Structure formats: structure tokens, C-alpha cells
Amino acid sequence: MYEHIGETRLWDTVLGFTCIVVLLLLRKVKDIKVSSGSASGEEVSGARAALAQALWFLSTTRNILVVLVCAALAYYFDTRKQTPFVLTGEVKPGLPSIGPPPFSATVGNHTYNFMEMASTLGSAIFVVPLLSILENIALAKVFCEYYFLYDINF
Incomplete structure (x- = not known):
């Protein structure tokens, strides 16, 4: 930064x-x-x-x-x-094609393998999925609290 x-x-x-x-x-x-x-x-x-x-x-x-x-x-x-x-x-419009994630990428004249990409991402490779899970849990708690607060039944 x-x-x-x-x-x-x-x-x-x-x-x-x-x-x-x-x-x-x-x-x-x-x-x-x-x-x-x-x-x-x-x-x-x-x-x-x-x-x-x-x-x-x-x-x-x-x-x-x-x-x-x-x-x-x-x-x-x-x-x-x-x-x-x-x-x-x-x-680009539409959904991407279904398939395994890329295990190499070419940027400029250099091709990065999976280990180089993972080391470039560093701790973000673990933090981003963890934050995503925590966000989903927080949203579930908010909506759960709302349903209990207003006594909504399904």
C-alpha cells in the first residue's frame, strides 16, 4: 500500500x-x-x-x-x-464454461504455475474463502433474528 x-x-x-x-x-x-x-x-x-x-x-x-x-x-x-x-x-456476458480452475496463467511473457500463483496470493488464498463463510453466517444470523423478533412461521 x-x-x-x-x-x-x-x-x-x-x-x-x-x-x-x-x-x-x-x-x-x-x-x-x-x-x-x-x-x-x-x-x-x-x-x-x-x-x-x-x-x-x-x-x-x-x-x-x-x-x-x-x-x-x-x-x-x-x-x-x-x-x-x-x-x-x-x-463478458454469460456464465463461464464449467471446468476445473486454471493451474497456470500467462501474464506478459511469463507463465505462472499453480505454486507461483498461490505464493503470490499469500494468505489471501485462505482469508477470502473464510471471509465469505463468515459473511454468510452473519447474514443468516440477521435473518434468523428478524424471524424470531417478529415471530414469523413457515
Whole structure:
């Protein structure tokens, strides 16, 4: 990271930090307590329950909301032929063919075998799958808590 700090682009950094702040704020939205209000009746409690459920949904879907907003922002700038952010570029349509993963790769004039690729990845070869599993467990806990909180039966 320190070697390439000079290559940091301002708007990519601003977008990244803005996304982090928005994600952290949206994470706390589910903790907002909906007040009882002055009116009484069943419609008020129904409205409170709907608001509480909407806040929970907003907090739970925060990741996809940030991705969609950033994608819309990138599309907006792309249609205006402006490039404040570095974009991935064209993505081939369709699914990749089914087969074993590549055990060698050619980059430039050098062909890397599996051991060279694994050593280049370093600890990420274990960390990325572990983080994926932890993310799935965290999502399962969130949805499980929601179903127990609202006593939903299947």
C-alpha cells in the first residue's frame, strides 16, 4: 500500500470513504426506536410496525443499496463521458464454461504455475474463502433474528 500511495486517485478515495461512512450509518438505522406517538389505535401500531420493518430492511440491505447507488453514479458519469472513478470496463456476458480452475496463467511473457500463483496470493488464498463463510453466517444470523423478533412461521 505504501509503495503505491502516489497512485491514489482523489475521487476513488472520496467515493470509498463516503461508502464506508454511509454503510456505518445505515448499520445503525435498525437501532432507531420508533416512538409511540400521541394518537391511539390499531393503525398507529400498524404504522409503527411497518416503519420498524422498513428501517430494519434498509439496514439489512445497506450493502446492495450502496452498490446500486454507486453503479448509478458510475453510469451517470459514463453517459456524460466523464471518468472521475476507475471502472472495471467491459465484462463478458454469460456464465463461464464449467471446468476445473486454471493451474497456470500467462501474464506478459511469463507463465505462472499453480505454486507461483498461490505464493503470490499469500494468505489471501485462505482469508477470502473464510471471509465469505463468515459473511454468510452473519447474514443468516440477521435473518434468523428478524424471524424470531417478529415471530414469523413457515
